[in-house]
Amino acid sequence: MRCRRPQPPVSDSERVLFGGALRYDTPYVQHELPLLRMSLWAMARQFPQVIGTVTKAAWREDRAALRTLLAAELGQGLMRAFALVATNQVLVALFAAGPTPTRLRQALPGLAAMATVAALLAVLAALSTAASGQLEPKIERVCTARFYQGVIRVELAALEDQRVQRALDAGKFGTESIRTMLGSSVLVLNALISLGAAAAVLFLLHPLLVLTLLLVAAPKGWGAVLSARRRYASRHTWIEHRRAIAILTEKLTDQRCAAEIRVHGAGRLLVDAYTDMSRTMEREQRRLARAESATQAAASAGSGVAALVAYGLLWWLLTSGGMPLAVAGTAVIAVRTSSAGLQSLVMQVNRLYQEAMYLKDWERACDTARQHAVPAGGSPLPGPLKEVRLEGVSFTYPGATAPALHAVDLTIPPGQVVALVGENGSGKSTLAKLVAGLYLPTGGRLWWNGTEIREADREAVFDQVAVLAQDFPQWPMTARANVHIGRSDHPLDQQRIEQAAADADLADTISSLPHGWDSLVIKGFERGAQLSGGQWQRLGTARARYRDAPLLIVDEPTSALDPKAEIEAFRALRSLADQGTTVLLITHRLAATATADLIYVLDHGRLIEHGTHTQLMALADGHYRSLYETQAAQYTPSPST
Numbered sequence: 001m002r003c004r005r006p007q008p009p010v011s012d013s014e015r016v017l018f019g020g021a022l023r024y025d026t027p028y029v030q031h032e033l034p035l036l037r038m039s040l041w042a043m044a045r046q047f048p049q050v051i052g053t054v055t056k057a058a059w060r061e062d063r064a065a066l067r068t069l070l071a072a073e074l075g076q077g078l079m080r081a082f083a084l085v086a087t088n089q090v091l092v093a094l095f096a097a098g099p100t101p102t103r104l105r106q107a108l109p110g111l112a113a114m115a116t117v118a119a120l121l122a123v124l125a126a127l128s129t130a131a132s133g134q135l136e137p138k139i140e141r142v143c144t145a146r147f148y149q150g151v152i153r154v155e156l157a158a159l160e161d162q163r164v165q166r167a168l169d170a171g172k173f174g175t176e177s178i179r180t181m182l183g184s185s186v187l188v189l190n191a192l193i194s195l196g197a198a199a200a201v202l203f204l205l206h207p208l209l210v211l212t213l214l215l216v217a218a219p220k221g222w223g224a225v226l227s228a229r230r231r232y233a234s235r236h237t238w239i240e241h242r243r244a245i246a247i248l249t250e251k252l253t254d255q256r257c258a259a260e261i262r263v264h265g266a267g268r269l270l271v272d273a274y275t276d277m278s279r280t281m282e283r284e285q286r287r288l289a290r291a292e293s294a295t296q297a298a299a300s301a302g303s304g305v306a307a308l309v310a311y312g313l314l315w316w317l318l319t320s321g322g323m324p325l326a327v328a329g330t331a332v333i334a335v336r337t338s339s340a341g342l343q344s345l346v347m348q349v350n351r352l353y354q355e356a357m358y359l360k361d362w363e364r365a366c367d368t369a370r371q372h373a374v375p376a377g378g379s380p381l382p383g384p385l386k387e388v389r390l391e392g393v394s395f396t397y398p399g400a401t402a403p404a405l406h407a408v409d410l411t412i413p414p415g416q417v418v419a420l421v422g423e424n425g426s427g428k429s430t431l432a433k434l435v436a437g438l439y440l441p442t443g444g445r446l447w448w449n450g451t452e453i454r455e456a457d458r459e460a461v462f463d464q465v466a467v468l469a470q471d472f473p474q475w476p477m478t479a480r481a482n483v484h485i486g487r488s489d490h491p492l493d494q495q496r497i498e499q500a501a502a503d504a505d506l507a508d509t510i511s512s513l514p515h516g517w518d519s520l521v522i523k524g525f526e527r528g529a530q531l532s533g534g535q536w537q538r539l540g541t542a543r544a545r546y547r548d549a550p551l552l553i554v555d556e557p558t559s560a561l562d563p564k565a566e567i568e569a570f571r572a573l574r575s576l577a578d579q580g581t582t583v584l585l586i587t588h589r590l591a592a593t594a595t596a597d598l599i600y601v602l603d604h605g606r607l608i609e610h611g612t613h614t615q616l617m618a619l620a621d622g623h624y625r626s627l628y629e630t631q632a633a634q635y636t637p638s639p640s641t
């Protein structure tokens with residue numbers, strides 16, 4: 001059964017803002033067409049494998065709950081079959097010859113059996129709900145944790161590879177799917193057992209009765225599949241619209257956009273675009289509703305005709321003397337209850353298959369993460385930091401056409417402030433990431449205390465490094481947690497947190513917050529506070545200081561600080577080095593590099609000069625000197641003023 005994918009028209013706003021429909025090349029899209037192309041039979045063939053994957057995961061996590069679940073489902077199927085047999089007994093007693101009180105008495109055992117079955121069914125259903133409620137969150141938690149544990153170990157360079165990134169993105173969807181699939185599998189199992197039981201009872205009563213069951217259920221099953229697929233295809237289109245609208249509307253309430261929304265009038269454009277795009281969505285919803293009502297009508301008509309044929313068959317069986325009236329009554333009840341079960345079966349199989357594709361993505365993502373993980377183990381790095389040495393180190397980003405670093409030779413001695421200087425894009429941050437062990441050189445060698453980085457235990461390298469990147473994370477947590485996360489593998493030490501805050505000139509900021517260290521540094525929540533750019537930078541510095549690692553890498557650590565705070569921050573770095581910490585400083589503030597012990601100057605990925613400030617200023621045509629003098633000239637009044 002195939003279904004054409006609805007294509008809503010592209011609104012004018014989408015053309016203006018996105019150059020057409022905003023269609024994502026996301027993992028979600030990848031699954032849409034295969035599912036719609038898949039025949040019902042092909043879908044059914046996937047069923048055992050899908051159930052197998054879910055069952056295995058459930059078996060690993062909670063065998064007792066899985067056993068209870070399976071027993072409860074099987075029990076319910078058997079009880080339903082038993083209920084049909086009891087119904088038949090009651091009908092046989094009621095349609096027998098004789099006075100009514102006698103017939104009612106004879107029906108009593110059957111009625112008692114039906115009541116008992118109903119009670120047992122309720123107990124089994126409750127057991128099944130409890131067991132699947134216990135299993136679902138467990139397998140979701142375990143699979144999600146497995147996925148993220150893999151993701152956080154992936155090499156940074158691998159993350160730059162679009163194929164890896166895409167595989168990991170796709171995996172996110174699968175973690176929810178495994179939970180949904182357990183629920184769907186249970187419903188499918190339930191429907192299958194109940195249908196099998198009904199068919200078996202009907203077959204025993206009269207083989208031809210199974211045909212009546214199929215006749216009545218088939219048109220409704222067809223309608224259910226068609227509607228489910230159409231809803232799925234439409235939901236997809238609808239989701240993309242919703243995403244595009246969400247992208248626009250979330251900016252309307254985004255504080256960072258507030259100024260342009262008001263001053264530039266961007267808000268009006270976005271609200272108009274929202275209205276325009278919502279109209280497109282409305283049309284799509286209308287089309288879907290019409291198509292669905294037509295399918296429902298056709299399925300009901302088909303089912304009605306099939307019911308006529310089925311009842312005609314029963315009539316024929318009754319009049320030709322082949323079947324007692326009670327059996328025909330049982331058949332009618334069985335057909336009516338089973339056709340609803342069949343409809344649900346078809347829809348759940350459809351859903352199961354859809355979720356199975358996401359689950360496969362999850363498996364693929366876990367494999368990808370494993371393949372690209374930072375290798376565990378390697379040579380330990382005992383003792384204090386002695387030196388980091390680069391020999392002919394080159395680095396090309398995955399997918400880039402030119403290297404970001406070319407044959408760089410340099411040494412970072414311990415306990416010194418080493419500055420990396422150069423114009424934008426000269427390779428300073430890339431070099432710092434290589435030193436931190438975040439990237440491996442694509443050429444040359446990088447030694448940590450005499451151990452080549454590829455052989456070193458990278459966890460041991462990370463352990464010796466503290467990083468304050470230009471775009472350091474602003475964790476949505478309390479101020480205290482924002483500092484402690486710098487060394488979260490150790491128990492929280494409030495005294496050290498306060499010392500780090502004092503070193504980073506953060507203490508006044510914290511005491512000005514209404515809840516001090518317990519303030520959430522994210523606005524819009526209880527105890528929330530909004531920090532300024534400079535206050536955030538001090539918080540980031542405190543985090544790096546709290547980490548207390550032998551090598552501190554700081555990339556533009558003062559870009560948001562006022563002049564006095566900036567001078568103080570550089571003085572603090574100097575005194576940190578005097579106490580034995582090695583500081584790798586990246587900055588465009590060349591006044592600060594004047595006090596560095598060693599300056600490396602990069603240009604287009606090449607190391608072109610190195611030395612102290614005095615040595616570099618002595619080079620007549622030096623790059624550093626030229627940068628320094630250009631910057632210094634800004635502060636020197638020109639003769640005309």
Ligand SMILES: Nc1ncnc2c1ncn2[C@@H]1O[C@H](COP(=O)(O)OP(=O)(O)OP(=O)(O)O)[C@@H](O)[C@H]1O
Pocket residue numbers: 160397400404422423424425426427428429430431
């Ligand atoms: N993730 C990346 N993928 C591809 N190329 C990158 C990536 N990051 C940086 N580059 C490129 O590598 C080169 C060096 O960038 P890098 O960020 O190291 O420069 P930088 O000296 O730190 O610059 P800035 O002073 O602007 O911070 C640039 O050409 C940049 O475009």
